[in-house]
Amino acid sequence: MHQAGNNRMMHRLPVEAYTSQDWFDREQERIFSRLWRYAGFVEDVAEPGQYITVQAGLNPILVVMGHDGLLRAFHNLCRHRGTQLLRAVGKTKKAIRCPYHDWTYSLDGELVSIPDEGAEFGPVDKSCLGLKRASVATWRGMLFVHPDPDAGPIGDWFGEVEPRLGPHQVGELVEYDGGRTSYEVRANWKVVVENYIDVYHLSHLHSGTLAMYDHAKAEYGFVGPHFVFHEPLSEDYAANIKTNSPTPLILPEDGLGAWVPMLFPGVGLVESESDWATFIVTPLAPDRTRVENRVRVKDASSWEFVKQGWRSYAYWKRQVRPKHDTGDPDDPLASADFTAEDIYACEQQQKAMLSPQFEAGPAARGETPVLEHQQVVLDYLGGTG
Ligand code: FES
Ligand SMILES: [Fe+2]
CATH class of the missing domain: 2.102.10.10 (Rieske [2Fe-2S] iron-sulphur domain)
Structure with a gap:
């Protein structure tokens, strides 16, 4: 992206990387057709x-x-x-x-x-x-x-990143009833990925929905082309985890938190203490992307899920809902749903890129992964030409 000022943290891709068919075609050929x-x-x-x-x-x-x-x-x-x-x-x-x-x-x-x-x-x-x-x-x-x-x-591709992923035993979890969702975002696939790995936005866009984690303690970075991210629960939330968690826990109580890697290209995993999900990013067109989620949870009875849902309801009512109750029925962020928040941000960003006045400002420290991901894409394409 073009960038104002002379900040050291420079965006590394031109606007066309997010809008042009030519970029899209080259990514299909040199990235998505050549990797796992x-x-x-x-x-x-x-x-x-x-x-x-x-x-x-x-x-x-x-x-x-x-x-x-x-x-x-x-x-x-x-x-x-x-x-x-x-x-x-x-x-x-x-x-x-x-x-x-x-x-x-x-x-x-x-x-x-x-x-x-x-x-x-x-x-x-x-x-x-x-x-x-x-x-x-x-x-x-x-x-x-x-x-x-x-x-x-496949170990040659994922081996190095594996120790930095969550300790979850994925094979022991089961698919959540209704846990498959698929939606289209009117934005380039890299906008969707960059939003996913943007650590800076967590305590702003998601101040109401993801407040149970201690974002200040997040540890993140790249292992080869893959992004890794881990953050613990906030102390308050963790202290009451047995009642706060919306679904039965899938990790031992002394190791709770979230691992949210984005494996290249476009394979996000959301590995938390209460569920485990895929976030598969598929480019459809320069300005259209499909995201598919499959959520896995503990292999427990429906009764156990119902009970846990009741227990956690009070927390959600107290902590999450009030922050979103803006009184405006048209507020796109009033849903108390962090996915809706992300889609909104991605689509707004994509629209902005069509303006002749668009240029990206300085990147925050928490946006370093965004710049690194841009570099990975650039490396696979062999330059901007
Ligand atoms: S049998 Fe003719 S295309 Fe397959
Ligand atoms: Fe987000």
């Missing part, structure tokens, strides 16, 4: 024939479990004329059949039949027309894909 991409959770593909599909930058990918119980990833392209073979999530029967001309592949990617092969083609060497392989890996209860079949171990 979140695809879901291991339970999404847990039995033979079950599959999911995911877009990894320019690459449509499918992950399917074979009859041998192994997960395999393939480019979701028919070897005849390229038609997408599978859509969304589901369970195929024994094989993958293209909807266009019924070419059929086994679950391990071999082309097994071509309708009217003899009459239409003569003999075809099917052995070289199997599905193109991609890579799939499981990591912390999640599935990741990589368009390159020889991507190597």
Whole structure:
């Protein structure tokens, strides 16, 4: 972003990085098509024939479990004329059949039949027309894909950052009923990520909604291209955690707090003492981004959740609601919901970038991650040109 003044903390990307199709295309090609991409959770593909599909930058990918119980990833392209073979999530029967001309592949990617092969083609060497392989890996209860079949171990990509993440045992948590949300933000994906890693805004935009954490004690920074962040609960809130927590605790009482990493590119995790969630950022257009959340909680009875909800209600009523009661029904920040606050801020920022008068002012210390993330993007694109 262009920046006024001569402050040392300079924004590193031009406005076009947030508004132009050319930047968007280069990011799709050089970032999202070349790195590990979140695809879901291991339970999404847990039995033979079950599959999911995911877009990894320019690459449509499918992950399917074979009859041998192994997960395999393939480019979701028919070897005849390229038609997408599978859509969304589901369970195929024994094989993958293209909807266009019924070419059929086994679950391990071999082309097994071509309708009217003899009459239409003569003999075809099917052995070289199997599905193109991609890579799939499981990591912390999640599935990741990589368009390159020889991507190597996922530990090479996440290994260094792993010790700085929360101690949560993701596989032992269960998906919260109604815990899947997906929404579009009218802003560039980097605006969404920069907001997520902007430590400065926590005690301002979210003064009412995230006051249970002690932002002054936040520890954060980059490990390679990945952002890590940890902050403890405020002493007051922690002292009454048994009644304050909206859902049953998932961490021992002597290690409460939040870990909120943003793994590159666009894989946010929100790992707190009461729940654990993904925040998956997918660029749709220069000024449109999808965010998908899946929330996991303690594997406990609904009764335990109801009881905890009752206990914590008094806290929320006392601490959160009054700060948002502006009396203005049109106030976009009156929802007591920090996600609504973030969306509002992101969309306002994106709009501002269209003004010929827009220029970013000095960056705060708590915005250092924003600048570092801009540098990471720049490094992957190989410069601004
Ligand atoms: S495109 Fe798939 S069978 Fe023709
Ligand atoms: Fe925020």
